[in-house]
Amino acid sequence: MAQMVPQLLRQQLAELASQDKRFDGRGRWDSRDLILETDILYNAEGSAKVVLGDTIVYAGVKFDVASPYSDRPTQGSLMTGAELRPVAHRKYEPGPPSPESIELGRVVDRGIRESGCIDMEALCIVPGEKVWRVMLDLHVLSDRGNIFDACATAAIAAMRTAVVPAERFDVGEDFKLELSSTPIMCSYQRVGGRYVYDACEQEEIGGDERIHITLGDEGHLHSLQKGLRGVLSPAEFTEILAQAGDRCAELRELVHSKEA
Amino acid sequence: MGGYGDVQLLREDGKRLDGRAVDEMREVEIKAGFLPAAEGSAWVKHGLNVAVAAVYGPMEAHPRKIQRQDRAVIDVRYNMAPFSTSDRIRPGFNRRSREISKVTAEALESVVLVERYPRSKIRVEIEILAAEAGTRCVGITAASVALADAGIPMKDLLVGVASGKIDGIVVLDLDKAEDNYGQADLPMGIMPNTGEIAFLQMDGDLSPEEYDLATEYNFKAAHEIHELMKQALLDSASGGDV
Amino acid sequence: MNSEDTGAEQRLVVPGDQIDAPPGSQPGSGVLLRGESLVATKLGRVQVSGDTIHIVPTNTTYMPRSGDLVIGYVEAVMNNLWFLDVNGPFNALLPMSLAPWKVEFGAARQYMDFGDAVMARVMEVDETHSVVATMKGVGLRKIKEGFIEEIPPHLLSLVIGSNGRTLQRIKESSDCRIVVAQNGRILIDGDSEGMATARKAIDIIVNTGHAPGLHDRLTSVIGGDV
Structure with a gap:
């Protein structure tokens, strides 16, 4: 079933925006409450759960030993997957990964990868032969808006608390996956003609680009x-970038506070 | 069943490796109404297993060919999260999850009053977040709490439990090592009030006497878990009473 | 709340629970007979009315019944009919002949398109649950203004209140036009301040409606008294 865009909702959001108000009474740059927990999944080498309003996501990190890419024989690798499974909302259908879930996984992946926070050389076991492959999976359980920020926050928190299970693979002692920095994502959506932070479900349904x-x-x-x-x-863009700077700093502190 | 391994699973004192008695189940914790976007939901922790279930519907059944003129169909998807096991699982439906989904759906169709909703579909989504043996049973328990939470009419709740055999002895509720190296596994979906069985599978080797004892253990565990399911639903239903 | 609701203690039950009831009690909605005993089929509160035992469920799906006023969203448009999502287990069919306009074959989309909201009435539900809706009748129309709130259908009676008093209070304090449709959708139309007030009042009823002290919690939002 395709998602409907009730015209009434768009009208209403536009009127609220003209009075500088939001659907759920928040200020334009306010977030819903965000609760972050780490190390919560047995069997995952790093894990985190984010509850953002009524949105719930889990991130889990697993490792395996793989052959390096031939052009980068001394570097490990990162693979990120996201699934918008039908558990998360009435609107999601079963089937192969949708373009939406592929976009979600790739955008979260790029933020972490391109920040250079993972020392890929440190993930080399035997140059040219064996390297660690980091597998980050994002699992959305309840979608009530802004799954991107929820996933990105869970992802970086799970990565920063992950332990490489070297003993289980007989390649030395377990060690902490070292991340040199903490990239954070903030998402803004145009609702009623202007940008807001952390759009809720109704704002997404009746909103435009993000x-x-x-x-x-x-x-x-x-x-x-x-x-x-x-x-x-x-x-x-300049306006939301300035807002993102402040919010990212807050979220970064939250992520660091959950690293026991 | 890995079966007949040389791993010793019972200690000298007759207890199991994790210290449980032969007829003792792992700790169980249940919450109803866990997922805000779902119409009904549940979270179940059973030992180290964690399962969540979400219910959507009854809704118009698509595609039309799955519609039944006389009743609703229950569409179950049992899925293990990629990070739920010690080796990562490739996402997507496989033969194992398809089979479990099918028999789980049929078990649930036996307890839900499906004839109330002809031509419609009730979606039940079971997600295993952490797996430590017995996930199909935990999934059944979670699914039945989620259905009740969604207000779907049912004859009874359905409790998923399993017993098995290790070192030649029947034990309740196999953990991971016992599942890997034990000699039999008997998962059941039990209706605690009517005493009927809606889900039944078994593999390994059991004598008829051992089957009887394993079934007895299963019913005993089902009644214990049933109390926790009821409490979770009552807590969720009275949630508004500030 | 009001005096009609303060009857015997409303015990909570879950599906499969046996209900203690005097001999000769009849199974009502949400209750089935198993041998001699009454058994709950839904999560909810036991309600005794005369010799019939009902369960008032804590959560329900809307089941269309003929005569119901519903708010639907257009889910599909065909040449000569619309399919409406009416928040139930099956879509309702609105044929061109029951629309308030003279529509030519193939022109249905020009009158109502995907995503549009309509106030309609359920005309017919047959034994296979085919639902036919109509827009012929007083107040039935395409909805062009306002906001549609969706709540669990079994809580509608709380929003309305006894003799419609709660709804009246919300209307007066918010200065909004409010239409409560039986499928759990409520149309609220007024200025944005008023609509926010009405939505807040409805939120309170939905989230804490069964708890004591609802009247006071509502008064804090919509003020006044009856």
Whole structure:
């Protein structure tokens, strides 16, 4: 079943926006409550759960030993998968990964990968022969809006608490996966004509394009993505980038606080 | 069943490796109404297993060919998260999950009053987040709590339990080592009030006497888990009573 | 709450539970007879009315019945009919002949398109649960303004209140037009301040409706008294 865009909801969101109000009473740049837990899944080498309002996602990290790519014989690798399974919402259908879930996985992957926070050389076991492959899986259990930020936050928290299971693979002692920084994603959606942070379900249904920004520790951009139909002006981007700087810093502190 | 391994699973004192008695089940914890986007849901921790279930519907059954004029169909998807086992699982349906989904759906169709909703479909999504032997049973327990939470009419709840055989002795509720090296596994879906069996599988080697004892253990465990299911549903239903 | 609701203690039961009832009690909705005993089939509260035992469920799906006022969303448009999502187990069919316009074959989309909301009435539900809706009748129309809130259908009676008093209070304090449809959808139309007030009041009823002190919690949002 395709998602309906009730015209009434769009009208209502536009009217609320004209009075600088939001559907659920939040301020334009306010987030819903975000609760982060780490190390919660037996069998995952790193794990995290994020509850963002009524959105719930899990991230799990697994490792295996693989052959390196021939052009990078001394480097390990990262593989990120995301599944929008039908458990998460009435609107999701079973079947092969949808373009939406592939986008979600790739955008989260780019933010982490391009920040350079993983020392891929440290994941080499035998140059040219054996390296560690990090497999990050994102599992959305309840979609009530903004699964991108929920997934990205769970992902970096799970990665930062992961332990490489070397003993189980008979290649030395277990060691902590070292991440040199903490890339954080913040997403903004155009609702009623202007951008808001952390769109809820109704704002997504009645909204337009969204922008995902991943910032590193120094505030540098590591990944950007514009999704859905719509256009933005350079001035609008400048405005949300400034907002993202502040919010990313808050979330980074939260992620660090969950590293026991 | 790995079967007949040389791994010793019973200690000298007759207890199992994790210290449980032969007729003792792992610890179980249940919450109803766990997923806000679902119409009914449950979270079940059974030993180290963690399963969540979500229910959507009854809704118009698509595609039309699955419609039944006289009743609803229950569409179950049992799925193991990629990070739920010690080796990562490739995402997607495989033969094992398809079979479990099929027999679970048929078990649930036996307890849900499906004739109330002709031509419609009730979706039951079971996600295993952490697996430590016995996930199909944990999934059944979670699914039945989620159905009740969604307000779907049922004759009874359905409790998933299993017993098996290790070192020639019948034991309740196999853990991972016991499942890997034991000699039999008997998972059941039990209706605790009517005393009927809606789900039944078995593999390994059991004598008829051993089957009887394993079944007795299963019923005993089903009644214990049933109390926890009821409590979870009552807590969720009275949640509004601030 | 109101006096009609303060009867015997409403015990919570889960599916399969045996219900203690005087001999000769009859199974009502959410209850079945197993041998001599009454058994709950739904999660909810036991309600005794006369010699019949019902379960008032804590969660339900809307089941269309003929005569129900419903708010539907257009889910599909054919040449000569619309399919409406009416929040139930099956879509309702709205034939062109029951629309308030004279529609030519193939032009249905020009009148109502995918995603549009309509106020309609259930005209017919047959034994295989085929649902036919109509827009011929007073107040039935395409909805062009306002906001549609969706709540569990069994809580509608709480929003309405005894003799419609709760609904009246919400209407007056929010200065909104409010139409409660039986499929759990409520149309709220007014200025945005008022709509926010009405939505907040409905939220309170949905989240804490069965708990004591609802009246006071509502008063804190919509003020006044009856």
